[in-house]
Amino acid sequence: MAVSTPVLPLTDRAAPAGATYLNAERGLRSWLFTLDHKRIGVMYLVVILASFLAGGIFALLVRTELLTPGPTIMGPDTYNKMFTLHGTVMIFLFIIPGIPATLGNFVLPLMLGAKDVALPRLNLASFWIWVTGATVAISAIVLGGVDTGWTFYTPYSTTTNTAVIPMTLGAFILGFSSIFTGLNFIVTIHKMRPEGMTWMRMPLFLWGIYATAIIQVLATPVLGITLLLLVAERVLGVGIFDPALGGDPVLYQHFFWFYSHPAVYIMILPAMAIMSEVIAVFSGKRIFGYRFIAASSIAIAILSFLVWGHHMFVSGQSSLANLVFSALTFAVAIPSAVKVFNWVATMYKGSVRLLTPMLYALSFLFLFTIGGLTGLFLGALATDVHLTDTYFVVAHFHYVMFGGTVIAFLAGLHYWWPKMFGRMYSERWGRVGALLIFVGFNLTFFTQFVMGSHGMPRRYFNYLPRFEGLHQASTVGSYVLGLGFMVVAAYLLHSLFRGAPAPANPWGSATLEWETSSPPPPHNFDEEFDASDPYDIESLEYDPAGGGYRRHDPSAIRLRPAGAP
Amino acid sequence: MASPAHTGGPHLAHHFANLDQQYQSAKLGMWVFLATEVLFFGGLFCAYVVYRANHPEVFLYAHQFLDKRLGALNTAVLICSSFTIAWAVRAAQLKQVRLLILLLSLTFLLASGFLGVKYIEYRQKWEHGLLWARRYHPEVHLVQEGPGHDVEVPGAAPPGPGAQAAQEAPVTPAADGDADRSRIADAASGPVGLAEPMPASGEHRVVAEPHNAQVFFSIYFLMTGLHGIHVLVGMGLMVWLIALAWRGAFAGGNFTRVDMFGLYWHLVDLIWIYLFLLLYLVH
Numbered sequence: 001m002a003v004s005t006p007v008l009p010l011t012d013r014a015a016p017a018g019a020t021y022l023n024a025e026r027g028l029r030s031w032l033f034t035l036d037h038k039r040i041g042v043m044y045l046v047v048i049l050a051s052f053l054a055g056g057i058f059a060l061l062v063r064t065e066l067l068t069p070g071p072t073i074m075g076p077d078t079y080n081k082m083f084t085l086h087g088t089v090m091i092f093l094f095i096i097p098g099i100p101a102t103l104g105n106f107v108l109p110l111m112l113g114a115k116d117v118a119l120p121r122l123n124l125a126s127f128w129i130w131v132t133g134a135t136v137a138i139s140a141i142v143l144g145g146v147d148t149g150w151t152f153y154t155p156y157s158t159t160t161n162t163a164v165i166p167m168t169l170g171a172f173i174l175g176f177s178s179i180f181t182g183l184n185f186i187v188t189i190h191k192m193r194p195e196g197m198t199w200m201r202m203p204l205f206l207w208g209i210y211a212t213a214i215i216q217v218l219a220t221p222v223l224g225i226t227l228l229l230l231v232a233e234r235v236l237g238v239g240i241f242d243p244a245l246g247g248d249p250v251l252y253q254h255f256f257w258f259y260s261h262p263a264v265y266i267m268i269l270p271a272m273a274i275m276s277e278v279i280a281v282f283s284g285k286r287i288f289g290y291r292f293i294a295a296s297s298i299a300i301a302i303l304s305f306l307v308w309g310h311h312m313f314v315s316g317q318s319s320l321a322n323l324v325f326s327a328l329t330f331a332v333a334i335p336s337a338v339k340v341f342n343w344v345a346t347m348y349k350g351s352v353r354l355l356t357p358m359l360y361a362l363s364f365l366f367l368f369t370i371g372g373l374t375g376l377f378l379g380a381l382a383t384d385v386h387l388t389d390t391y392f393v394v395a396h397f398h399y400v401m402f403g404g405t406v407i408a409f410l411a412g413l414h415y416w417w418p419k420m421f422g423r424m425y426s427e428r429w430g431r432v433g434a435l436l437i438f439v440g441f442n443l444t445f446f447t448q449f450v451m452g453s454h455g456m457p458r459r460y461f462n463y464l465p466r467f468e469g470l471h472q473a474s475t476v477g478s479y480v481l482g483l484g485f486m487v488v489a490a491y492l493l494h495s496l497f498r499g500a501p502a503p504a505n506p507w508g509s510a511t512l513e514w515e516t517s518s519p520p521p522p523h524n525f526d527e528e529f530d531a532s533d534p535y536d537i538e539s540l541e542y543d544p545a546g547g548g549y550r551r552h553d554p555s556a557i558r559l560r561p562a563g564a565p
Numbered sequence: 566m567a568s569p570a571h572t573g574g575p576h577l578a579h580h581f582a583n584l585d586q587q588y589q590s591a592k593l594g595m596w597v598f599l600a601t602e603v604l605f606f607g608g609l610f611c612a613y614v615v616y617r618a619n620h621p622e623v624f625l626y627a628h629q630f631l632d633k634r635l636g637a638l639n640t641a642v643l644i645c646s647s648f649t650i651a652w653a654v655r656a657a658q659l660k661q662v663r664l665l666i667l668l669l670s671l672t673f674l675l676a677s678g679f680l681g682v683k684y685i686e687y688r689q690k691w692e693h694g695l696l697w698a699r700r701y702h703p704e705v706h707l708v709q710e711g712p713g714h715d716v717e718v719p720g721a722a723p724p725g726p727g728a729q730a731a732q733e734a735p736v737t738p739a740a741d742g743d744a745d746r747s748r749i750a751d752a753a754s755g756p757v758g759l760a761e762p763m764p765a766s767g768e769h770r771v772v773a774e775p776h777n778a779q780v781f782f783s784i785y786f787l788m789t790g791l792h793g794i795h796v797l798v799g800m801g802l803m804v805w806l807i808a809l810a811w812r813g814a815f816a817g818g819n820f821t822r823v824d825m826f827g828l829y830w831h832l833v834d835l836i837w838i839y840l841f842l843l844l845y846l847v848h
Contacts, residue, residue: 115580118590183597191590192580221601225608229787237699238783240612245698246777251615255608 020422020519035120036522040127041106042420047131048102051093056482058086063444063478066471069463076461080147081162083459087150092171093134095405096263099270100216101130101181103412104209106420108185110513110520111203113194113529115562118187126180129173137170139163149459151260154241154252158233165234168227175220175227178266182216185209194512195559196532203511203534204293208273211297215262215269215304223259226252250315257308265304267401269297271368271408272339275361278411279343281509282358283350286535289342296335303332313384322381329379336372340365355507356430360411363438367403371396374449389459392452395445403441410437410488417492418506422519423499429491436484443477503548510536514549515557527558576819588821595825599832602795606836609788613843616780626774627781628847629707630695632686636845639682640838646675647834654827657810657820665823666810672830673803676796679837683793690782697786701779707772788840795833802826 021038031039062083065072074082105123109116117123140146143163148156157164189210193202202210230252232238239245241252280287287293309317309325317325343365352358374396377383387393418424447470452458456467463471505514511534516525539556540549551557581587617624653668694702806826809815815823 118580119594120578120580122594179601183594183601186597187590187594190593191586217597217601218604221605222608225605228791229608229612232787236697238787239698239779240783240787242698245783246620246780247698247783248615251612255611 019521020517021522022421022519024522033124035116035124037105037109037117037120037123038420038520038524040123041102041104043127044097044101044105044130045420047134048094048098051089051134052098055086055090055094056485058082058089060478060482062086063475065461066463067475069465069468077147078145079461080459081145084146084149085141088137088146088167088171091150091263092137092174095267095401096178097130097174097181098267098405099274099409099412100185100209100212100266101126101177103274103409103416104185104212104270105181107416107513108188108206108209109192110419110516110524111206111511111534112188112192112197113512113515113525113531114188114192115524117184118191119184122180122184126177126184129180130177133170133173133175133177135170136173137167140167140170151256152227152230153256154230154233154249155243157230158242165231168230172224172227172231175224178216179220182213182220185213186217189213194529194531196530200291200294201532201534202294204276204287204290204297205273205511207294207297208269208276211301212266212269212273214298214301215266219259219262219266219305222255223263226255226259229255250312250317253312253315254308257311258305261308261311262301262304264397264400265300267405268368269300271364271405272297274408274412274415275339275343275364277509277511278357278361278415279346280535281415281507281537282353282355282361283347284353284508284537285346285350286537287342288345288348289338290535292338293342296338299335300332303328303335307332310379310384313381314388326379326381330376333372333376340369340372356425356427356434357411357415357507359431359434360407360414363434364404364407364411367399367407367441371399371401371403374399387452389457390452391448391456391458394458395448395452398445398448402445407437407441410434413492415507416513417495418502419513419518419520421496421499422502422517423495424502424506425495425499426491429487433484433488433491436480436487440477440480440482440484444474444481445477447471447474447477500547503543503546505540505549506547508537508540508542508549510534510540523562526562528560528562530557530559532557576817591821591825595828599828602832606788606791609784609791610839610843613784613788616784620775620777620780622775623778623781624847626707626772627778627785628844630690630693630705631785631845632689633845635682635686636841639679640841642675642679642682643834643837646672646679647831649675650827650830654820654824657815657823658818660816660818662810662813662816665815666807669803669807669810669823673800673807676800676803680793680796680800683789695782697783698779701782703774703778706774709770709772785844788844792833792836792840795836799826799830799833802829 021036025034031043034040034043061073062079065074065079065082105117140163143166146160146162146164146167148160148162148164152164152168157168189202189206229238229240233241237245239247241247241249243249276287276293307325307329309321310329313322313326343361354362374392378387378393378396414425414430448456451467451470451474454467456463456470502518504517506518507514512525512529512531513520515527515529539552541552542548543550577584577587581590649668649672653665653672656662656665656668690696692704694700694704696702803826806823809822
């Protein structure tokens with residue numbers, strides 16, 4: 001599939017001096033058809049945050065319905081459609097593309113000191129493929145909704161009369177967006193690293209994004225063919241997953257989780273990648289155990305392909321398979337713990353600054369650790385039989401996906417916000433938002449651990465009266481969480497118009513994206529760099545005049561003007 | 566995936582340091598894309614392996630409805646097209662634009678030939694009712710001539726000792742009183758257990774059809790259909806390349822696009838070779 005030419009229009013070179021990527025060109029077309037990775041990253045940010053808002057509203061409706069046993073604000077069929085929409089929108093539209101497509105797109109070429117990703121047209125194509133896929137998926141709402149849950153398990157998904165086909169086709173199309181983003185990042189990291197940046201001198205964010213990209217490229221096609229088979233099953237009746245026609249519904253589960261378990265790491269690896277940057281910068285210290293953090297990203301990527309069977313411990317899998325998958329699942333804890341210990345060790349004897357990104361990073365450490373450790377309960381065969389399909393599972397993956405990925409996404413968003421938009425947000429309100437989200441999150445989901453261990457099944461419309469108190473606490477928590485996000489949205493939007501101008505390097509980071517102005521010019525850099533040490537944080541000093549940080553010797557890492565031979 | 570610029574001006578896109586970096590990026594991108602293609606088909610190959618391992622008798626029986634001669638012809642056609650596209654890449658490298666157009670057109674013709682043969686095969690299956698599971702209503706049967714066993718279908722043994730087992734085996738699941746189970750062939754008892762013995766009629770005996778033969782045709786249509794779509798996409802890309810060549814895009818020796826398309830076409834060819842072996846030549 002040969003695709004088009006990555007020639008950038010030369011207009012940005014002719015942009016007036018001092019122009020930024022935000023104002024160098026004007027008009028809607030200059031955004032919608034831009035090849036600039038920064039603009040594509042911002043467009044992704046807009047649509048992905050809109051998806052997050054939609055998914056969040058669905059979640060609040062689900063929680064509100066669960067305030068009382070029996071119908072509260074909707075009937076059971078609507079409830080089934082609502083939690084399915086929450087799951088599909090959050091998973092396929094928000095959290096899978098979330099960090100790589102927004103922050104990854106914006107930061108990755110900057111961290112490499114490059115002008116763009118290797119394949120800019122493919123990058124724009126993947127954005128439009130995302131829009132197409134999202135439109136097709138969302139059209140399912142108009143066509144009657146879907147009530148299968150986000151996993152589309154057969155035989156229910158092949159027999160329900162709801163709009164399964166648009167939703168699965170949408171997810172199929174979104175998969176290609178994810179594949180092309182991952183492919184682009186792999187090529188960019190392989191071929192466009194600057195002088196001095198060997199593999200072992202890359203910022204850890206790039207290692208995390210690289211490991212993510214490998215999973216995106218190798219796992220997503222399998223989801224593609226699985227969803228295609230599901231559509232063929234419904235349209236033609238090919239019978240691959242239909243026992244009445246000689247097929248096997250458990251094969252669907254194998255196919256689905258062969259993608260969807262690695263997909264969990266597509267979600268968490270970029271979050272870990274952000275953590276490595278934020279923790280080091282706000283501890284004012286070189287990252288501890290660089291090689292181990294880098295290698296553990298790759299280890300997680302490899303192990304992610306070997307554990308899918310732990311989703312089928314009660315699906316009639318053989319005991320031997322259960323045993324092997326359980327053991328491999330435990331193995332994932334090793335690289336995950338390696339990362340956590342190294343982050344904690346980085347903070348040890350550092351000068352920790354509790355600014356908003358760091359508050360989120362500390363929340364991540366706390367919440368991800370709970371999420372990770374409760375994963376071991378589910379990976380252990382005996383306890384899993386008791387906990388399967390209970391709220392314990394729901395709480396576990398929300399602690400990992402929300403407490404991990406979303407919290408780290410917020411850390412990264414606050415960390416790179418000044419670089420992306422050239423404005424500082426209100427630090428005070430930032431801390432208020434972080435606190436609200438932390439408290440609201442724990443209230444929402446810790447209660448669900450308790451309910452789950454007491455046997456409250458997930459996805460149920462109704463529940464026993466003895467769960468009412470916990471359900472109500474959880475719902476109140478979700479409202480606090482919603483309030484926290486409204487605070488964040490308010491001060492971030494406010495900062496766009498009224499925020500103080502951001503210095504080039506407001507936090508004292510040593511990676512290359514902070515060597516250019518905030519926001520960067522269209523061509524990113526005027527110089528080429530010797531990028532041999534991304535964690536030389538001690539070489540920066542606070543510059544009261546500019547309000548940011550600068551290097552003791554700025555010329556040390558600058559090699560030559562950009563474009564010079 | 567991508568290829569260097571060549572629409573007038575220098576071939577080098579502004580964000581690359583040199584042409585080599587640009588070419589190597591395109592090439593790596595293409596190989597990664599091919600890896601995703603392999604995994605895309607991998608799901609279907611995996612389904613093939615699962616069903617063939619559980620129900621080998623279905624594959625032994627049903628593959629005989631495929632026309633080996635047409636399959637072999639198509640294999641030859643695609644291998645020829647791989648040769649012409651490889652030569653086309655060479656022509657692009659040597660800036661032989663007229664030869665390039667000729668070879669691309671030849672590859673296009675071979676691809677059309679492949680789809681033409683495929684059409685004949687699909688039409689035969691359609692006429693005989695040999696379609697995917699829900700549409701599987703076979704109107705033809707395998708006939709075994711004389712006592713010789715030139716057509717051997719272990720799962721569908723003619724009346725004899727095997728048939729005794731066939732009479733008894735299916736009772737087990739049905740005896741549970743579980744209506745759902747009774748239609749699913751158990752992997753262990755399937756081959757012999759669920760075959761219906763057919764009466765012998767003179768010299769010609771109709772070979773009994775094993776249970777769930779329709780699964781083979783589902784897999785056959787899914788795999789060859791997905792491959793056929795890839796051939797169609799390839800033909801579209803060839804038209805695009807021919808148009809570019811016509812406009813002189815490859816006169817400057819910028820052969821990346823042809824090269825990348827060549828890689829794609831070789832993969833399409835390679836996948837067909839596996840399909841031919843796995844679907845047509847079952848032993």
